[in-house]
Amino acid sequence: MAEKIQIFDTTLRDGEQVPGCKLNTQQKLELAEALESLGVDVIEAGFPISSPGDFQSVYQIAEIIKHSTVCGLSRSVEKDIITAAEALQPARSPRIHTGIGTSDVHIKYKFNSTPEKIIERAVAAVRLAKKFVYDVEFYAEDAGRTENEFLAKVCTEVVKAGATVLNIPDTTGYCLPDEYGDKIRYLKENVKGIDKAILSSHCHNDLGLATANSIAAIRNGARQIECTINGIGERAGNTSLEEVVMIIKQRKHLGFFTNIHSKMLTEMSHMVSDRMGIPVQPNKAIVGANAFAHSSGIHQDGVIKHRENYEIIDPHEVGVNESAIILTARSGRAALAYRYRNLDIELGKEQLDILYKNFLELADQKKEIVAEDLLRLYDEHIVKKHKAVV
Numbered sequence: 001m002a003e004k005i006q007i008f009d010t011t012l013r014d015g016e017q018v019p020g021c022k023l024n025t026q027q028k029l030e031l032a033e034a035l036e037s038l039g040v041d042v043i044e045a046g047f048p049i050s051s052p053g054d055f056q057s058v059y060q061i062a063e064i065i066k067h068s069t070v071c072g073l074s075r076s077v078e079k080d081i082i083t084a085a086e087a088l089q090p091a092r093s094p095r096i097h098t099g100i101g102t103s104d105v106h107i108k109y110k111f112n113s114t115p116e117k118i119i120e121r122a123v124a125a126v127r128l129a130k131k132f133v134y135d136v137e138f139y140a141e142d143a144g145r146t147e148n149e150f151l152a153k154v155c156t157e158v159v160k161a162g163a164t165v166l167n168i169p170d171t172t173g174y175c176l177p178d179e180y181g182d183k184i185r186y187l188k189e190n191v192k193g194i195d196k197a198i199l200s201s202h203c204h205n206d207l208g209l210a211t212a213n214s215i216a217a218i219r220n221g222a223r224q225i226e227c228t229i230n231g232i233g234e235r236a237g238n239t240s241l242e243e244v245v246m247i248i249k250q251r252k253h254l255g256f257f258t259n260i261h262s263k264m265l266t267e268m269s270h271m272v273s274d275r276m277g278i279p280v281q282p283n284k285a286i287v288g289a290n291a292f293a294h295s296s297g298i299h300q301d302g303v304i305k306h307r308e309n310y311e312i313i314d315p316h317e318v319g320v321n322e323s324a325i326i327l328t329a330r331s332g333r334a335a336l337a338y339r340y341r342n343l344d345i346e347l348g349k350e351q352l353d354i355l356y357k358n359f360l361e362l363a364d365q366k367k368e369i370v371a372e373d374l375l376r377l378y379d380e381h382i383v384k385k386h387k388a389v390v
């Protein structure tokens with residue numbers, strides 16, 4: 001039987017850390033409601049200690065969200081945790097996300113500390129968070145570069161202290177998929193009491209591997225993926241929600257499912273892009289403008305004959321009405337005839353030959369031929385010629 005993967009969306013926290021992407025409380029509320037409708041299991045609403053505005057956003061999101069868990073970030077610092085608990089106070093299903101860096105580099109250069117003291121702080125943070133909420137997620141920051149044995153020790157101690165979720169962030173986007181998968185498997189096999197918590201992946205995209213690493217994580221025992229809409233986030237971004245959701249949906253043999261309503265993905269992507277003022281790259285998987293657009297003659301001919309020749313996802317599945325046949329100088333006769341057919345113009349062979357020749361001349365001068373161009377070509381080379389002959 002397929003197993004459920006929890007989708008933890010951090011668009012409003014890790015995503016919003018992107019320079020220039022700051023949202024006001026109203027925008028955050030609107031996006032939080034949309035994320036709930038999309039079906040995300042957990043909404044990381046913000047980092048309440050970071051500013052009074054973020055506190056307010058988390059508080060108000062906690063008030064309106066009915067089904068998703070609402071999560072607030074904190075460091076392993078008493079004031080952070082108390083503030084997160086206050087901000088989450090109205091939530092029906094609150095989660096405090098607390099943690100600390102566990103890699104050698106973080107222990108030495110960020111905290112000037114020792115491994116033993118880091119464990120003490122981690123345990124104290126989880127114990128304090130547990131006084132306010134049942135659901136406490138612990139993050140081992142820079143877990144990607146943390147030695148597995150030490151990571152397992154930290155995880156064992158925080159599970160003992162009551163952590164319900166163990167977040168294993170590849171904070172710097174350093175890991176390769178097999179390394180990250182092995183890390184998750186190692187934790188699954190070596191953390192004492194692991195059956196009391198779920199493992200979560202949180203990947204950054206510095207090497208373009210965030211999605212691959214997240215999938216490796218679930219194949220090795222993680223049951224939650226942390227991700228953002230459009231993959232936005234610190235530096236090169238986080239795992240993209242739409243990518244992992246559609247991989248899980250399309251590749252059923254993996255044996256997983258999510259609760260995401262995939263038909264809402266495109267609309268959600270546009271909404272986040274618009275509110276944050278970050279355009280989506282046209283070739284972005286799943287939600288980019290070209291994700292279902294075909295422009296070379298060979299591909300167009302294949303798609304027109306049978307969509308699955310060149311598409312592995314039905315565009316309706318992600319809320320796109322239909323695949324686009326884009327006319328450029330690389331397009332062929334089949335595409336031209338198809339686009340005329342969409343304009344209710346059925347061309348005979350001779351007409352198609354005439355129009356194709358003129359189309360290519362125009363297409364060599366323009367990036368893309370649009371409907372108005374097609375109608376003008378038809379008028380000039382078919383209608384007027386016909387009138388002249390008559």
Ligand code: KIV
Pocket residue numbers: 014139140141142167169170171172202204
């Ligand atoms: O990337 C990271 O390590 C994080 C943590 C704060 C969870 O975003």
Ligand code: ZN
Pocket residue numbers: 014169171202204234
């Ligand atoms: Zn992160």
